[in-house]
Amino acid sequence: MIQWPILNGNVINNHFNFIKTLKKSTLVIILISVGMSAQDTIMPLWPKSIPNQHQSNGEEVISKSDDGILWVTNVQEPTLEVYLPSKRNMTGQAVIIFPGGGYAGLAYDWEGTDIAKVLTTKGIAGIVVKYRLPGSKSISEGKHVVPLQDAQRAIRLVRSKSDEWNIDSKKIGIMGFSAGGHLASTLGTHYNESVYKRQDEVDDLSARPDFMALIYPVITLGEPSTHTGSRVSLLGEDAADESVNYLSNEKHVQANTPPTFLLHAMDDGAVPVENSIMFFDALREHNVPTTMHVYPTGGHGFSLALKDQKLKGWIDLFFDWVANLD
Incomplete structure (x- = not known):
């Protein structure tokens, strides 16, 4: 266990760099002090080889933007960062969070760990995917x-840990912001497709989310309503129509698509509102x-919108919704 006295840019870099040096099978418990103690677990997604990836000299980049958001780019080893409420407060629900960033980076705290910590105040496990x-x-x-691939593996891994983490395996949902919302909706509409080779018994579990929350999400990759940056990052400049249609998720909704907020x-x-519509x-x-x-009003990328008097209540609307799911 490592004690960090304060969460700042240097500590965050040390935090991630330390994790990158660990073997993939290692489970690390880190106690972060941010005014109140919050325990999180960071663990690798893949126990063996990472699919569709080769060894390279590339390094993951962690930086802070001018407005103080922690950005992660060039992800090399995808992980889960898990925040659990105290056992007595747990509802049994868990939300797996996909930060946005146009598929070029991850707004890791703004649309990730900040969200996870708020979820725990309502007894919901918050789990951030560094995909x-x-x-x-x-x-x-x-x-x-x-x-x-990372999204499917993430929900299967969480489901495999449900007993250990006091989570109900049938109450595991997902939440995605912007491009992370596209990934969440991709998982929600393509969860039963085989996109990687089985590595262990975890991959025998269902990848279907029990519910979805899509926050200012990219949904379509088609014109005129797509977010061009996400589309280009994901498919390149001259994407084939087949690829565009495959990842335009409004075209793949079925009766068993999870309930959605x-x-x-x-x-x-x-990201035009037409995506959600x-x-x-x-x-x-x-x-x-x-x-x-x-x-x-609200624009894009508002996260919890705590400084917007009209928008800041959206998370309470989500809490009410998820508490009343059948």
Whole structure:
């Protein structure tokens, strides 16, 4: 166990760099002090080889933007970072979180660990996925499917730990922001597809989320409503129509797509609100339970929106929704 006295840029870099030096089978418990003690576990996703990846000299980059957001790029070893409420407070629910960043980086705290910590205050386990990004030079093939490989493995791994973490294996949902919302909706519509070779008994478990929360998500890769940056990062400049259609997730909703919570702002200038509307319409067409909240203002990338008097209550709407799922 390592004691970090304060969470700052240097400590975060040390935190991630330390994890990168560990063997993939190692489980690390780190106690981070941020005014109150919060225990998190960081563990690798893949027990053997990482699919579609070769050895390279590339290094993961951790940096802070001018507005203080922790960004992770060039992910080399995908991981889970797990935040668990105290046992007496646990509802049995867990939410696996996919931060956004246009498939070029991960807003790791802003749309990841900050969210996980808030979930624990309501007795919900919050689990952040540091997933691989298609632009990494270590990706050897099939770059468009690499994030989905990590997403499928992540939910299977969480499900395999349900007893150990006091989680109900039938109450494991996902939450994604922006491009992370695209990945979450990809998992929610492509969970039963075989996208990597089995590595252990974990891969025998279901990858279907029990529910989804998509926060200002990229849904379609088609024109005119796609987020061009996400599309280019994932598929390249001249993507084939087949690839675009495969990852335009409004086209793959079925009756067994998980119940979905959608949140968007009408004035989102990066990811048009039509993304959520299209997904809502597809869910409704297939009789999938869904709730959508569209705010008139808020823009894009607002995370918890704690400084926006109108938007800051969205997380409570989510808590009410998830507490009343059948």
